[in-house]
Amino acid sequence: MFLIAVKFPTGISSSQKPILTWHGKLLHKAWISARMIITIQTLSEERKAWDMILSGEPGIKSMEESDFIMVTGIGLISGGLDSILAARVLQDQGIRVIGTSFVTPFFGAEKAERAAAMLKMELRVMDITQAHLEMLQSPKYGYGKEMNPCIDCHALMFHEAGKVMESEGADFLFSGEVLGERPMSQNRQSLMNVARDSGYKDYIIRPLSALFLPETLPEREGKVDRKKLLNIEGRSRRRQMELASYYGITEYPQPASGCLLTEPGYARRLKELMQHTPILESRDVQLLGAGRHFRLDTGDKVIVGRDQNDNEKLLSMKDKTDVVLDVRDYPSPIAIIPHGASKESVAKAAAICVRYSDAPRDKEVAVIYNRGEEKLTLSVKALPNEELDKIRI
């Protein structure tokens, strides 16, 4: 039996390449065992190629669907330039790439969705909030500069992507990690730790730095051509910019993680929350992203909106156990005490709410208290600034 490979001429981008299909399935170039190479450039040539194959041109005895090996890689796609280039380098080898992107209260999939559309790549978006919160409470490799447990986070993402690889029957995993680009999470040891802890050690390719890293199973099996992988290293972005220009990629986000765990203000609040809460809950970490935060002597937390946007966010996140306070007769932010509070805490929170309202500071004003169906009116004076400063998080 002869195997047939379909060769696309170099110099045309993969988005322009026609896709040869066999019974509706994508056809991979079985380069290594191919005895015959058909070069096609247009859809009509594709049809001609099929006519030739199916009519049994001399030299072609028969062909089975199983003769075609479709190699598929599952990638971690952040939407940044490195992950875009990693996917693009593999697409250039004729490999089908499927992206994965993850959602937690700290980051979302918007950038990855834009990148996937540009690369014409399927994208699987998964919410990994629960697993991420559990990992975040005691990361094996600790935190980066702020509260970012990047090594454990990458291992978790590869672990989740590995499940996709198995369910899709795909061949390997990849990411845009670059050796030495980030001192803590992308040094050689960290990359090795990530691969091992993900549970898919021998399946993980970093196409941009692969030539500095051990050969992986898909490379040894010839599914990925190692010679076409790259040797980018270090913090300079020069090679990536050159590659972007080579591929005509002009739109990509500037390097910034887009992850709240790397933002100092957010990280400070999260650390404080973890000191008071044995088990992190999704809503509590979402609340950290809005308003001013105070910790009362009673241990209760008070959050006060800074503007209309914050007020709306806080109200959209509240649940029926929360206390919500609002100054009745003057423009005011809302204040929330998550999970309810003692009378003492409510009085203090109401005084904070008055402090940030337009009400006069030197007289008692009415504050509406709401908790579930319960509604009361309190009368309180604004909390003095010096007291506020002591309890601000």
Ligand code: SF4
């Ligand atoms: S910056 Fe955030 S999303 Fe990225 S690896 Fe680190 S913890 Fe994970």
